[in-house]
Amino acid sequence: MEKKFSLKRLFEFYDxxxxxxxxxxxxxxxxxxxxxxxxxxxxxxxxIPNPAFYYTLELYPHIIEKFHDWHLRMGMExxxxxxxxxx
Amino acid sequence: xxxxxxxxxxxxxxxxxxxxxxxxxxxxxxxAKEGHRxxxxxxxxxxxxxxxxxxxxxxEKTALMENLWGIEIDPVxxxxxxxxxVKDNLEGLVKSKMVEEVHRQIDMASASPGADExxxxxxxxSIILEESEHFDKIVFDTAPTGHTIRLLTLPELMxxxxxxxxxxxxxxxxxxxxxxxxxxxxxxxxxxVLQRRKEKFAAVxxxxxxxxxxxFVFVLIPERLPILExxxxxxxxxxxxxxxxxxxxxxxxxDYADGEFLAKRRKQEETYLEEIREKFKEQQLIQIPLxxxxxxxxxxxxxxxxxxxxxxxAP
Numbered sequence: 001m002e003k004k005f006s007l008k009r010l011f012e013f014y015d016x017x018x019x020x021x022x023x024x025x026x027x028x029x030x031x032x033x034x035x036x037x038x039x040x041x042x043x044x045x046x047x048i049p050n051p052a053f054y055y056t057l058e059l060y061p062h063i064i065e066k067f068h069d070w071h072l073r074m075g076m077e078x079x080x081x082x083x084x085x086x087x
Numbered sequence: 088x089x090x091x092x093x094x095x096x097x098x099x100x101x102x103x104x105x106x107x108x109x110x111x112x113x114x115x116x117x118x119a120k121e122g123h124r125x126x127x128x129x130x131x132x133x134x135x136x137x138x139x140x141x142x143x144x145x146x147e148k149t150a151l152m153e154n155l156w157g158i159e160i161d162p163v164x165x166x167x168x169x170x171x172x173v174k175d176n177l178e179g180l181v182k183s184k185m186v187e188e189v190h191r192q193i194d195m196a197s198a199s200p201g202a203d204e205x206x207x208x209x210x211x212x213s214i215i216l217e218e219s220e221h222f223d224k225i226v227f228d229t230a231p232t233g234h235t236i237r238l239l240t241l242p243e244l245m246x247x248x249x250x251x252x253x254x255x256x257x258x259x260x261x262x263x264x265x266x267x268x269x270x271x272x273x274x275x276x277x278x279x280v281l282q283r284r285k286e287k288f289a290a291v292x293x294x295x296x297x298x299x300x301x302x303f304v305f306v307l308i309p310e311r312l313p314i315l316e317x318x319x320x321x322x323x324x325x326x327x328x329x330x331x332x333x334x335x336x337x338x339x340x341x342d343y344a345d346g347e348f349l350a351k352r353r354k355q356e357e358t359y360l361e362e363i364r365e366k367f368k369e370q371q372l373i374q375i376p377l378x379x380x381x382x383x384x385x386x387x388x389x390x391x392x393x394x395x396x397x398x399x400x401a402p
Contacts, residue, residue, distance in 0.1 A: 023267065026266045026267060027267060030259065030262050030263055030266065030267070033255075033258070033259045033262065034259055036255070037252070037255050037256060037259060040251070040252060040255060041252060044199065045196075050248065051201065051244055051245065051248060052245050052248035052249060052252075053196075053199060053201065054169075054197070054199070054201060054202050054205035054206070055205065055245070055249065055284055056252075057169075057170070057173050057193060057196055057197065058169075058172070058173055058176070058280055058284075059277055059280055059281070060173055060176075060177070060193065061173065061176040061177045061180045061181075062180075062276045062277045062280065063277065064177075064180065064181060064189070065180070084192065086181075086185070086189075087185070
């Protein structure tokens, strides 16, 4: 069943065309935020003291996947941190 | 401001060697004899509770006498428990061939400086939050002054960090929700774990900072260094809104101690006692005499605690 052509559909289509490139941009921005969070949590492994480091270990299981994505994105095949070995 | 008698949680601190553990134990005995259910907890790595009560005390509740139980916190044991919890959470999240490597890494991380302290603190929090309902009062025999101040100020420090992480995390989640998820909230285990942590710290801070619920006692002897150290400790704790309301002056020479030597000694001691009365006007002072023998068994402990009871009861 073919949808009828209407002005409303045209606007929707136009909206999508416009926002698609921005979506990627936004995703990239948000990923940067995520990366910053990673740094905040595991700064201790880079030698930046974090008094709550011991308590960040309980986040480890949830973060290890994200960390893996990160170092691949950064063009590193293997994890650069001794403290996190994901591959 | 309520007296020690109404407090739910009592921290006993002081310089090494002034009789902290004996005082904590005696205080616990005195309160237990009145019919309160008491838990006495040692956070000092050099545990003395077991030696004082001639019982083997470990990291689980041990009955010491009627109405009195004891715990000696073992940071290494606590740390292991926490780490094994973290490892259990890894199940199914990491490729099976990686598990061993990851475990090794976690073990390394857990050996970082501060891990023991954090583990000890964690257990302290659990005891305050979970054991309160089983006991009328919990008495903490703490480590020498510096450690104690750090331990008591940790909730504040940790809260700041956890709050910081939580805020960042929330911002990230909100952004994802609004910009990429069409307004549907994202499910974030990291946020949930942090939130649970935060709630725990906040609950304990509230108890420690409430003078009706928590009392701080410092033990000192009439000598120059302990006086200076106590003064400093009171000042430091005050910066964190923790008010020390009771001082136990231990090992004061009794009147019947005879001889010229002791007479001279007493004269000097009087100067120090005068100084203590002068300096610590805000605190209730309880004097405990120096006994002829060590406080080494239950009878002597009871003598000590009788001296203490009179002081604690007095307004």
